[in-house]
Amino acid sequence: MAKHLTDLDDAVDLILSHTYGPLRMGAPLGIGKPHRLLNALYARIAAEPSRSWMLYTALSLDPPGGGKGLEGRFVKPFAARHFGEDFxxxxxxxAIKRDALPPNIEVEEFYMQGGALLRSTTAQRHYASLNYTHVARALVDRELNVIVQKVAREAGGTRLSFSCNNDLTQDAVDAIVARGLPRPLLVAEVDPELPWIGGTAAVDEDYFDLVVSPPGPYPALFGLPRQPVSDVDYAIGLYASTLVRDGGTLQIGIGALADALCHALVLRHTDNATYRRVLAAMDPELERHPAVIASGGLDPFAIGLYGCSEMINEGFKRLVETGVIRRKVADDEALMQRLADGTANLGDQARLERDGEYLHGAFYLGSPAFYEWLRTLPDDQRRAIGMRRISLINELERGRESLARLQRHDARFFNSCMMATALGAAVSDGLEDGRVVSGVGGQYNFVDMSNALDGARSVLMFRAVREDAGAAESNVRWNYGHTTIPRHLRDVYVNEYGIADVRGRNDEDCIIAMGGITDARFQQALMAQAQQAGKLRAGFHAAAHWIDNTPAHLSARLRAFRHDGTLPDYPLGSDFTDVEQRIVKALGWLKANTATPWKKIGTVLRALGARSDDSEAMARMELAAPGNLSERIEAKLLALGLRETR
Structure with missing residues (x-):
């Protein structure tokens, strides 16, 4: 029987009394972490040097601090409102950010908040490079003796739901017990803010040894602020959307590229004529691209898609709401086989409609609006969303492989990378000096699955150019000192300049395809490197249209659709007010135009004569009446940024 407590200190007492040696604890990634309980444990163990605590987790979310100057003026009030003063x-x-963890506490993560811990030697030394599906096995090797997790409680009932994180706990517990090790102490913290998800995410409360229900008020769930989508991001999303086949399966990652892809899929389904006009403006020959013909399409979704993704996010919400995600599957192989071969009867169809699910995920993370959507879903829609173990989402599980193949036909796995090489390798998680930006997560799992499933494709999306210290650098590299996806698994790459289908191609053809989506400023040098390496014929001549691969050409093609609202700045909604959206644009412009010392000097000189007529923006940044020289300079810079982005 589960023991029930309401006091966090009492829960800490019980956890510590259960473990007489080192405390080896697992906690879910993302919003499944019980922050208040973990903080109570940290305070107690930091004060007891004789106790040791090893925490194994991932994606420890931390609201932005704000920094100094204009950024701080913007972020601090927003963070207080968005995350809550009591977060x-x-x-x-x-402590990790300051490299100041006590010597008796160690934290090991297999996935980090993107770029947040590049400067922390503590985090970098204790990063564990693991495929998501290998984490449960690694937790067994670490001999976990406690697992803590947030849960939701069924309204009026006694069941508990893993809700936001059904990814690893059950897999880890089963693997630990199968190894012959003691079952860990399982601690649940009930959070009334977590949406209830039933089905396979629900367990009897006695699954846990300890259920903690702290008194309110309850802090809000960590909400990811929805980011603006640029011309580059939209172009990538639009190109990627043409590779999706009606009736197929969809997996997507997170971020502006995923948002752009979801918006493009919605546009394809709900306003197909406009969708085709946008594509024609980008590339009149796109509908005849071999990859689009072989693997995708441009028509609305008559059947709809089945979503099967390790993370359910904002984009899936919009895809469900607009009817793009609606193809249901059932955990019944015989039924799925009859549907596949066309012998299903009316009873089969009725059972699928009643019991089937159209969206599966292992964890979810999004904005406050996303969480509210999950809380208020009608029961029939809620039943169609299933939170599953990571072993059921990210791989073809032994014993269920044939069922997964029937459910996941025509699968498209969309993920992001930072760079790609001309020979088809991808750089997604780390830098060539070994430092980790984020983590492998599930990306390799999905690339591998795309090779295991008939008709599946892996699509890696990336921006063709990045700014480094004010200078443009190509993200199509000849070589790089670290790769996440090896070149022998190359499949499809998409950036703002098009689609490179490189699966099964020889090296020379791969190089030419990747050259075709390289920014024009870097094409010649890249091809010269390939020729020097003996990988490209000496007489090679680039196609005439390669010279159009420039930011100016891209913006010109999309300008009309940006202006008429077809491609809005925030396609999935915004957590910023209208005033804040204007400020975000201004700050983005200022960042780009102060990236080098000479640019900074030029921008400051231009700003000296700037005046702002946006009193709301100046008031929001507390610069309506600047009091000292520093504030006057900030006010002038903000006024210039607002003017330039009007």
Whole structure:
């Protein structure tokens, strides 16, 4: 029987009394972490040097601090409103950022908040490079003795739901027991803010040894602020959307590229004529691209898609709402086989409609609006969303492979990378000096699955150019000192300049295809490197249209659709007010135009004569009446940024 407590200190007492040696604890990634309980543990163990605590987790979310200057003026009020003044920042994260963890506490993560811990030697030394599906096995090797997790409680009932994180706990517990090790102490913290998800995410409360229900008020769930989508991001999303086949399966990652892809899929389904006009403006020959013909399409979704993704996010919400995600599957192989071969009867169809699910995920993460959507879903829609173990989402599980193949036909796995090489390798998680930006996560799992499933494709999306210290650099590299996806698994790459289908191609053809989506400023040098390496014929001549691969050409093609609202700045909604959206644009312009010392000097000189007529923006940044020289300079810079982005 589960023991029930309401006091966090009492829960800490019980956890510590259960473990007489080192505390080896697992906690879910993302919003499944019980922040207040973890902070209470940290405070107790930091004060007891004789106790040791090893925490194994991932994606320890931390609200932005704000920094100084204009950024701080913008971020601090926004963070207070968006995350809440009482949001419990994780104490161990603050210590890791300062490289100041007590010697008796160690934190090991297999996935980090993107770029947040590049400067922390503590985080970098204790990063564990693991495929998502290998984490449960690694937790067994670490001999976990405690697992803590947030859960939702069924209204009026006694069941608990893993809700936001059904990814690893059950897999880890089963693997630990199968190894012959003691079952870990399982601790649930009930959070009334978590949406209830039933089905396979629900368990009896006695699955846990300890259920903690702290008194309110309850801090809000960590909400990811929805980011603006640029011309580059939209072009990538639009190109990628043409590779999706009606009636197929969809997996997507997170971020502006995923948002752009989801918006493009919605546009394809709900306003197909406009969708085709946008594509024609980008590339009049796109509908005749071999990859689009072989693997995708441009028509609305008559059947709809089945979503099967490790993370359910904002984009899936919009895809469900607009009817793009609606193809249901059932955990019944015989039924799925009859549907596949066309012998299903009316009873089969009725059962699929009643019991089937059209969206599966292992964890979810999004904005406050996304969480509210999950809380208020009608029961029939809620039943169609299933939170599953990571072993059921990210791989073809032994014993269920034939069922998964029937459910996941025509699968498209869309993920992002930072760079790609001309020979088809992808750089997604780290830098060539070994530092980790984020983590492998599930990306390799999905690339591998795309090779295992008939008709599946892996699509890696990336921006063709990045700014480094004010200078443009190509993200199509000849070589790089670290890769996440090896070149022998190359499939489809998409950036703002098009689609490169490189699966099964020889090296020379791969190089030419990748050259075709390289920014024009870097094409000649890249081809010269290939020729020097003996990988490209000496007489090679680039196609005439390669010279159009420039930001100016891209913006010109999309300008009309940006202006008429077809491609809005925030396609999935915004957490910023209208005033804040204007400020975000201005700050983005200022960042780009102060990236080098000479640019900064030029921008400051231009700003000296700037005046702002946006009193709302100046008031929001507390610069309506600047009091000292520093504030006057900030006010002038903001006025210039607002003027330039009007």
């Amino acid at each position: 419990p920042r994780l104490a161990y994260v603050q």
